[in-house]
Structure formats: structure tokens, C-alpha cells
Amino acid sequence: xxxxxxxxEVLRNEMVESVHAGHLLILGSDGSPNLSIGDVKSPIYPRxxxxxxxxxxxxxxxxxxxxxxxxxxxxxxxxxxxxxxxxRSILGAAGLDxxxxxxxxxxxxxxxxxxxxxxxxxxxxxxxCSGKHAGMVATCKVRGxxxxxxxDPAHPLQxxxxxxxxxxxxxxxxxxxVDGCGAPLFAISLDGLARAIRNLILSNDLVHQEVVSxxxxxxxxxxxxxxxxxxxxxxxxxxxVKDGAEGVMVIGTRSGEVIVWKMSDGxxxxxxxxxxxxxxxxxxxxxxxxxxxxxxxxEVVGEIRASKLVRHG
Numbered sequence: 001x002x003x004x005x006x007x008x009e010v011l012r013n014e015m016v017e018s019v020h021a022g023h024l025l026i027l028g029s030d031g032s033p034n035l036s037i038g039d040v041k042s043p044i045y046p047r048x049x050x051x052x053x054x055x056x057x058x059x060x061x062x063x064x065x066x067x068x069x070x071x072x073x074x075x076x077x078x079x080x081x082x083x084x085x086x087x088r089s090i091l092g093a094a095g096l097d098x099x100x101x102x103x104x105x106x107x108x109x110x111x112x113x114x115x116x117x118x119x120x121x122x123x124x125x126x127x128x129c130s131g132k133h134a135g136m137v138a139t140c141k142v143r144g145x146x147x148x149x150x151x152d153p154a155h156p157l158q159x160x161x162x163x164x165x166x167x168x169x170x171x172x173x174x175x176x177x178v179d180g181c182g183a184p185l186f187a188i189s190l191d192g193l194a195r196a197i198r199n200l201i202l203s204n205d206l207v208h209q210e211v212v213s214x215x216x217x218x219x220x221x222x223x224x225x226x227x228x229x230x231x232x233x234x235x236x237x238x239x240x241v242k243d244g245a246e247g248v249m250v251i252g253t254r255s256g257e258v259i260v261w262k263m264s265d266g267x268x269x270x271x272x273x274x275x276x277x278x279x280x281x282x283x284x285x286x287x288x289x290x291x292x293x294x295x296x297x298x299e300v301v302g303e304i305r306a307s308k309l310v311r312h313g
Contacts, residue, residue, distance in 0.1 A: 004038035043187035047244030071218035072131030078224025079108020094138035129181035168196035277306035
């Protein structure tokens with residue numbers, strides 16, 4: 001993938017000090033490109049931004065969960081006690097416990113929750129992907145599939161997830177990596193990712209409707225208090241938002257407008273600014289969210305702003 005175009009500028013005392021480049025695609029409600037910046041055709045690893053697609057395959061395979069549990073399966077959660085409680089409930093309903101999880105152990109994702117975790121050892125349950133992995137092992141238990149090998153790309157569960165990706169995106173999966181949590185990671189273009197999210201949101205498939213509705217109804221479980229996906233879904237009715245590592249983001253409206261991006265440097269800095277600027281293309285203005293500012297001597301001396309390529313109007 002190419003380096004991309006400048007999407008964000010970091011201003012200090014009215015001078016551009018740094019920039020963040022990347023690739024961005026905005027689709028209108030009819031599915032046509034509203035704005036395309038950078039390379040939207042080369043494959044990327046979408047990381048956790050596509051947990052809703054993985055969750056769709058999980059539900060289609062036969063797992064029956066509550067909306068709260070389904071939202072956590074789609075989540076990169078902060079690691080609060082509420083998040084961990086829901087993860088345990090997914091496992092418990094299938095007669096499993098934390099020992100069934102094979103995701104990479106970690107401490108909670110959110111800095112506040114991580115600090116509260118203290119000196120305790122990292123655990124698979126506390127890791128931000130534990131909801132997804134709980135859903136995976138619970139599905140294997142329901143279907144009678146092998147639990148020990150559920151992360152193998154050749155496992156029936158992962159084949160089902162790959163099929164869901166291909167169906168929603170219209171792209172054949174030709175490259176498979178390993179995500180930070182250890183699960184298979186299917187490469188897809190930004191163009192394919194945007195189509196997949198649009199098709200997911202607008203789908204008449206009851207599985208897809210169940211997944212999207214669960215996330216919209218439980219934004220705190222999808223991420224956490226004060227975190228970007230949660231904030232945006234709380235502020236805008238019907239919005240569907242999910243971030244991923246290495247600077248990936250997907251945003252979709254109820255009418256099928258979609259925003260996807262991949263930052264070239266993998267940075268999350270400026271994600272709120274980029275989201276607000278992108279949503280303005282649909283006439284969506286969000287109040288009550290603090291600007292991303294630049295400090296000098298403890299005072300605000302600048303800001304992060306969207307580049308001219310992104311700004312609307």
C-alpha cells in the first residue's frame with residue numbers, strides 16, 4: 001500500500017508541526033464514492049474494525065446470545081468489570097470458563113482500567129478481544145467443533161468467518177495474517193471494507209440486523225466510557241462505529257452512508273477530528289465533544305485539524 005495523502009494536520013502556534021497521512025473512502029447513501037483519498041484498492045488488515053463481520057458468522061453458525069453479549073463479541077472493550085462480567089456470561093452459558101480462551105493475555109485496554117488492574121498478571125479475559133474469543137469458543141462448543149484449534153484458519157469456524165467476509169465485501173480473500181489476539185486476520189481493500197459495512201448495515205438478513213442492532217443498543221459494551229466508538233454512537237442515533245488497531249476505522253449511518261479509513265502510520269491520534277470532519281459530508285454535526293488540542297506550557301496552543309482534502313465545504 002502507498003503512503004497515502006495527508007488527512008490530518010497538527011498545528012502548534014498556527015504552524016503545521018506534524019501530519020498524519022492515510023487512505024479514506026466515504027460512500028454516499030446510494031453506495032457511490034462521495035470522497036476517495038489515497039489507495040482504496042490495495043489490501044489492508046482491517047484489524048478489530050471488522051468484529052461485527054466475525055460476529056455475524058458466529059451467530060449464523062448457531063450461537064444464541066443476548067444483545068449485550070453480542071455487542072461484547074463485536075467489541076474492543078475497555079476491560080471494565082462490566083465488560084468482563086459479560087464475557088464470563090458468554091462462556092458460562094456454553095459450560096465454559098476463561099481457560100477455554102486462547103487469545104493473547106493482556107491487561108485492560110483503557111488506561112484507567114489498566115491502572116486499576118495494578119500488578120495482577122495479564123489475562124485472556126481482561127484482553128480487549130475476550131468477547132470475540134468467548135463467542136468463538138462458545139460457538140465451537142455448540143457445534144461440537146474442536147475448541148483447541150479454533151484459531152486455525154482451516155478450522156470450520158474460521159472458514160465460516162472467511163465466507164462471511166467474502167459475501168459482504170464481494171472480494172475473494174487471498175491473504176490471511178494473524179491478529180494481535182492470535183485469531184486469523186483476513187486482508188481486504190478499503191473499497192471492499194466500505195462495501196462490507198454498507199451491506200451489513202442495510203442487509204435484510206436477520207443475522208446482520210441482530211448484530212448491528214446489538215451494537216447500537218449497547219455502545220458502552222462495544223468500547224467503553226469516553227472512548228471514540230461509544231461517544232459517537234451515543235451522540236448520533238443509528239450510527240454504527242468500530243475502530244481497529246493500526247489506525248483503522250469504520251463508521252456507518254442508518255441510511256447506508258459509510259466512512260472507512262486506514263492511517264499510514266497506524267496512529268489513532270486525531271481520530272475524533274477525522275470522524276467529525278468526515279461525518280460533516282453527510283450534514284452530521286456533533287456537539288459536546290471536546291476538540292483535540294495541542295498543549296504548550298500547560299496551555300492550549302494549537303489543535304489537530306482535518307486537511308483540506310477531507311474538510312467539507
